[in-house]
Amino acid sequence: MSQAPSTVMVTGASGYIAGWIIKYLLEAGHTVHGTVRNPDKASSVAHLHQLAEQSPGTLKLFKADLLDADSFDAPMQGCDILMHTASPFVLDGFTDANEALVRPAVEGTRNVLNAANRCETVKRVVLTSSVASVYGDATDKKRGAFFTEEDWNTSSSVNHNPYQYSKVAAEREAWKIHDAQSRWDLVTINPGMVYGPSLTNASNSASIGTLLDMGRGKLRTGVPDLVYGAVDVREVAQAHLLGAFTPEASGRYILVSESVSMLDIAALLRKQFGRHYPFPKMKVPKPVVWLFGPMMGPVTRKFISRNVGYPVNFDNSRSKALGVRYRSVGETLKDHFEQVLDDGLVKRRSA
Incomplete structure (x- = not known):
């Protein structure tokens, strides 16, 4: 696939990952057809227009909705490459997980x-997928074993880890549709927990919630012994371009820089920003998490039993072979928390 200027459609253009994808595409001189729910909503798209003004590429925004089967035909016209990043991201506050997460993810991918x-x-x-499509719980793999692109999440359901289930259901739907035709080929990017600066302070990434809770002291008494794969948003975006423009790219690519615990994250932040922020210093014992965890957010005792206290490891060799070069998680967290401070989401404290 040629790296000459192309026309690329990016769904969910106002999203956290999509913003960086669009930035890199525009800087490389490509034409981007971005889909958003409301192209006239300045708070969602102003940063995209600013990127276009500063880059040789061209940006065109289109209105589209995941559940409107016909809304993607117009923006798709003339495109060589499709990057499908749009997917519902809701972790709590819903009563019907299928309607809030699974159906929009699967039907949206199908549409x-x-x-x-x-x-x-x-x-x-x-396709922007997730390691949630690779595994659902830490206990899905024997202790010490590495998750690879050969693994599929079979432990999640609409009743257990519904967000994770929505991701694997959507990716499976994508491969099903791909396998039924022969004109276009499919590459999936499967990132872990994505950290790193957003191109807008309106970012609603899950990772920023963890940083806010740590910086504001909500977790000062301790954190559960949870481990997950972390990756920088800029590497995730670059992987999308490598997946699009590398002729031999194919299949799935796990995007994880390294595995970190919540306590590791706190220690890395403390190293960069000093001890004057209330970053946690202790693990909460698993029995305490078991007792009180379900009262503090969208977490179940089934999740606690299968994830707290268990390591997770990932083989990222395929992504490295594709050309992804990972920065350290410490650097990523420094950049992300610096933005949190700059945006006034956590009060900056002097040393």
Whole structure:
């Protein structure tokens, strides 16, 4: 696939990861057709227009909705590459997980890829998936073993880890649609927990919630012994471009820089920003998490039993072979928390 200027459609253009994808595409001189729910909502898209003004590429925004099967035909016209990043991201506050998460993720993927089937110019699709599609619980793998692209999440359901289930259900739907045709090929990017600066202070990434809770002292008494794969948003975006423009790219790519615990994150932040922020210093014993965890947020005792106290390891060799170069998690967290301070989300404290 040529790296000459292309026309690339990016769904969910106002999103955290999508912003960086669009930045890199525009800087490389590509034309971007971005879909958003409301192209006239300045708070969501102003940063995208600013990126376009500063770059040689061209940006065109289109209105589209995941559950509107016909809304992706117009923005798809003339596109060589489709990057499907749009997916519902809701962790709590819903009563019906299927309606809030699973149906929009699966039907949205189906609607977007069926539109790709109707557009004869599309030759490659890059899907933003997740390591949630690779595994659901830390206990899915024997202690010490590494998750690889060969693994699939079979432990999640609409009733247990519904967000994770929505991701694996959507990716499976994508592969099903891909396998039923032969014109375009599919690459999936499967990142861990994504950290790093946002191109807008309106970011609603899950990772920023952890940083806010730590910086504001909500977790000062301790954190559960939870471990997950972390990755920088800029590496995730670059992986999408590598997946799109590397001719031999194919299949799934786990994007994880390294595995870190919540206490590791606190220690890295303390090293960078000093001890005058209330970063936690202790692990909360698992029995205490078991007792009080479900009262403090969208976490179940089933999740606690299968994840707290268990390590998770990932093999990122495929992504490295693709050309991804990882920065350290410490650098990523420093950049992300610095933005949190700059945006006034946590009060800056003098040393």
